[in-house]
Amino acid sequence: MLNKFVAAITGKHDHETKKKIKGTVVLMKKNVLDFNDFTASVVDRLDEFLGRKVYLQLISSVKADHSGNALKGKLGTPAFLENWITTLTSLTAGESAFNVTFDWDEEVGAPGAFIIKNLHHNEFYLKTVTLEDVPGHERIHFVCNSWVYPADKYKTDRIFFSNQAYLPHNTPEPLKFYREAELVNLRGDGTGERKEWDRIYDYAYYNDLGDPDKNDPSYVRPVLGGSVEYPYPRRGRTGRPPTKTDPKSESRLPLLMSLNIYVPRDERFGHLKMSDFLAYGLKSISQLLSSELEAQFDSTPSEFDSFEDMQKIYEGGIKLPKSLTENISLEILKQVLPTDGEGLLKYPLPKIIEGDRSAWRTDEEFAREMLAGLNPVIISALKEFPPVSKIDPNVYGNHTSTITREHIENKLDGLTVEEAIKTNRLFILNHHDTIMPYLRRINATPTKTYASRTLLFLHENGTLKPVAIELSLPHPDGDQFGAISEVYTPAEQGVENAIWQLAKAYVAVNDSGIHQLITHWLRTHAVIEPIVIATNRQLSVLHPIYKLLHPHFRDTMNINAIARQILTNAKGVVESTLFPSRYAMEMSSFLYRDWVFPEEALPADLVKRKMAVKDSTSPFGLRLLIEDYPYAVDGLKIWSAIKTWVTDYCSFYYKSDQMIQEDIELQSWWKEVREKGHADKKDEPWWPRMKTITELIDSCTIIIWLSSALHAATNFGQWPYAGYQPNRPTTSRRFMPEPGTLEYEELKSNPDKAFLKTITPQFQTLLGLSTIEILSRHTTDEVYLGQRENPQWTKDTEPLEAFKRFGQTLSEIEDQILQMNGDPKWRNRVGPVNIPYTLLFPTSDSGITGRGIPNSIAI
Structure with missing residues (x-):
């Protein structure tokens, strides 16, 4: 037959x-x-x-x-x-x-x-x-x-x-x-609901975050993308039908089907990843968000009464509220939270408190994490005093900082403010302009927080110390009247020290939210997804640039799709745990307006933030204003290695700028990245024109950097640093206590308890910890920068040799990182908490390691 x-x-x-x-x-x-x-x-x-x-x-x-x-x-x-x-x-x-x-x-x-x-x-x-x-x-x-x-x-x-x-x-x-x-097949025709076997790459707005069919206004969210008011990168199209209530919004999957949201089948997690822990972990988080479980926590508003009380969740567990265990079976609890048979919550010990339980509270560690922590991409050199605001004064009034010379000059080692600025000794962590336009609305939710500015001074030993924190609120009479602000300065004893610790906590709340929403989500996950889509639609698998970039897109569409289902959706993990609450994704849309693709290159970013100046005599053509800036020091080495590899690779296939211009697939790809993937910014003049080999090399280097190193530097340290919530609180529930109030008296008598009652509450803490424990973990099938799944990924010998050199360079960088971490000269690389800086260490074992640069945004 x-x-x-x-x-x-x-x-x-x-x-x-x-x-x-x-x-x-x-x-x-x-x-x-x-x-x-x-x-x-x-x-x-x-x-x-x-x-x-x-x-x-x-x-x-x-x-x-x-x-x-x-x-x-x-x-x-x-x-x-x-x-x-x-x-x-x-x-x-x-x-x-x-x-x-x-x-x-x-x-x-x-x-x-x-x-x-x-x-x-x-x-x-x-x-x-x-x-x-x-x-x-x-x-x-x-x-x-x-x-x-x-x-x-x-x-x-x-x-x-x-x-x-x-x-x-x-x-x-x-x-x-x-x-x-084959490319025509992959583009599809833009119609119909996608099925699991489909291989269609297409674009859609972020119109599936809300759930208007619940007939509850608190579930309504604006469509992100496609408008001047709410610009946003595009995401993958699923073709699900619109909601009955709002034809512009896409209907949502049931919560327990979150892992089945459509992405092209080859973009889904591999079987090892699914069977490892991710599927079960994210299912647990979705269950943790169930109204039944949250209601039980609300009915028993337990607090962490002391730092020792909080540390119990790492040292043997804490007992869940009695009413919770009585009303919900332990079998459910074991699926939802990391419990043992007795209903005790347990988490691994975060590095931040592994050696010293109080070092995280020091001013030196507070400042060091701006250079070597989870969000080392915000700090900038201060070039004018007092700091000024860039938000529209016609709408928001005057927002010039109220920090004065009297606040800080006694902390500048004898320098005047002008001398400190001139010698590059003053720096600022500025979250004021980012948060202020949304702050009035945010504080109308259970959140009670501020927009912050933090000034820091660089000492001769290379470490930073905060010298002033300004906390600001919108003027009670209206936005047009500007801000009302209070300035706090360091204090070591008494209630003044307790107030200073709270001021730092409000800054950490700001920084935690901006880290997750902007640095981590927007600047890596969200901006890369439309590039993944465009690459599959316009570059054949035969195209050398497809072969270059494809490993850096592994699992990105899948993790983003799951995020839309249970993390960034209305009342999902992000809104439940971060201070912007229901305005979280909307605020990230507001900040996407400032996103500029060429400025995502690490050297350009450092120069923009005035953390480096161009210097042809220095390594990588830049001189860092803070020599011991671990993220920048290691990052520039990784950036240079990536760019050298991309240069060698692209130069093998393109011998002239004319070849770039005549490559019809390449030109269609770049046009689609701009005009469809990032359509709300398509008219920006800063886009590379993709007419030269240099523009191709620079663009591919940025894409690989964002997909690998930047994501790694801002993701895989989450448990080591933020696994202990007091170090990185994600929300605040009350304002700074005023003298004469009960809260102020509590601050004087029991400052630790007052601190814990101000920051993230217990339920949100447990939800946040469950999430970042998953996000911080490398799976067993991880493929790291400088590695490929298949050694025969190309037949061309010269690119294979260049890739081998790339891997050797990364191995040398690992040796250099270990050597610098062991040199006491570089105090910012380890700090008071004794956590060596390894977030840009290229390789890792599986699990929570605080190191490793995967090829792609895979978690």
């Missing part, structure tokens, strides 16, 4: 003997990957028995078929995967290798692609196909890494190309049709 089937397709018969080409197909069966699908193996066996098999057809890269309307490569004889049922050899993590034997046909010649048809009822994950002893070529590799669903799910054939890169004009004529057709 099989021979007749082959003859019917090809017209060839047994007597026409041909030379044979052996092939190896590496794939993972569905029943191996999905342990809940017990029928998959049985159905596959039945399909094989009935002759419904998996077959491949080679496509010639040298011989054309002139019989149709389009010029296509000749097709070879179909060849079937052998021994599907009996092949049990496991290579690694469920992979199996199958043999396939092709007839060699001189009329077809060397293959450059193949068609695969899955006639089974179940999908499988195709990793690689390797052909041996191909005449004139020896071995040909096809790196696939794609889900192949049953053929009846597709409108067109599934095609995979060899690992040889081609610019569009260099593509062999027989392959051009397939190259262009």
Whole structure:
């Protein structure tokens, strides 16, 4: 029956003997990957028995078929995967290798692609196909890494190309049709609801954050993107129907289906990641947000009464409120929170309190974390005094700082303010202009906080110390009257010290929110997603720039989609734990207005913040104003390594600027990044024009930097630094106590309790900790900067050699980081809390390590 089937397709018969080409197909069966699908193996066996098999057809890269309307490569004889049922050899993590034997046909010649048809009822994950002893070529590799669903799910054939890169004009004529057709398939037609087997990359607004069909105004959120008022990067389109209440909003999935939100199938987490911890962890968070559980916490408003009380969650656990355990079964609790059988909450000990339980409270550590903590990209050099505001005075009135010389000059080691500014000794952490436009609305929620400015002085020993904190509120009579502000200065004893500690906590609340919403979410996750989409829509897998960038997009669309479901949505984790509350994502839209792509380059960012000046005699062409600035020191090394690698790679394929300009796929890609992916900023004059090799190198370097190093530096230290909430509180519940009030008396008598009653409450603390514990963890299948999943990712020797050099450079940087961390000269690299700066250390083990730069935004 099989021979007749082959003859019917090809017209060839047994007597026409041909030379044979052996092939190896590496794939993972569905029943191996999905342990809940017990029928998959049985159905596959039945399909094989009935002759419904998996077959491949080679496509010639040298011989054309002139019989149709389009010029296509000749097709070879179909060849079937052998021994599907009996092949049990496991290579690694469920992979199996199958043999396939092709007839060699001189009329077809060397293959450059193949068609695969899955006639089974179940999908499988195709990793690689390797052909041996191909005449004139020896071995040909096809790196696939794609889900192949049953053929009846597709409108067109599934095609995979060899690992040889081609610019569009260099593509062999027989392959051009397939190259262009594949891109058309990936773009789709912009209609319909997407199904799990779809491979469609398209754009949509962030119109699925709210849930207007709940008939509760507190669930309504504005559409982000597509308007002057709310500009935003685009996200992946799912095609779900609109809500009944608001046709501009997209309907949401039920909470427990959050992990099933559509992204193109090949963008979903791999099976190792899903089975590792992420699926269960995020499901737990979604359950933790259930109204039943939150209501139980609300009915028993437990507080952490002391820092020792809070530390119990790391030292053996704390007992949940009695009414909670009585009303909700322990089985549910064990799924929701990291508990033992007795309902005790337990978390791993964060590094910030591992060695010294109080060092986090020092002024030196408070300042050091602006250079080496979670958010080291906000601090800037102070160049004018008093600090001025850039927010519109016609709307918001006067917002010039009220910090005076009298507040700080006794803390400048004998310098005047002008002398300190001139010698680059004064710095500012400025959250005032970022927060003030939203502060009145934010404080109308349970949040009670300020917009802050923090001035810092650089001592001779290279460390920073805060010298003044200004906390500001909108004027009670209206925005047009400006701000009312209070300035606080360091104090070491009494109630003045308690007030100073609270002032630092309000700054930390500001910084925590800006870190999560802007530095982490907006500047990495959100701005990269439309570039992922554009790359898949406009750059063929054959394109060298696709091969360069694709590893840096792994899992990004999937984690962003899950985030929209349970993290950034209305009343999700972000709104429940961060101070902007319901205005969190809207505020990130407001700040997207200031996003400038070329300024995301690390050198440009440092110069913009006046933390460095251009200096051709210094390493990397920059001189840092703070020599011991760990994020910048390590970051510039990583940036330089990435740029050197990108330069070597791009220079191999592009020999002139004219080649850049004539590359139709490259030009379509960059046009779409600007005009569709970041459409609300498409008219900004700062976009690179993509006319020169330099512009290509710079743009690709920025994309890789944002996807790898910047994300790593601002994500994987979350548990070490913020796993102890007092160090990085995410919200505040009351204003600074005023003399004569009960709160002020409590501050005098029990400052620690007053501190804890001001910052994040217990339920939000536990929710926040559950979230950042997941976000801080490397999975077992992580692929780090300088690594590739498949060593045969390209056939070109020179790029492979350049990539090897890139990896060697990163290894040398690791040695340099370890050496600097061990040198007491560099006090900011370790600090009072004794946490060595490793957030830009390229590699890591799995788990919570506080180091490692994954290739992509994968969590």
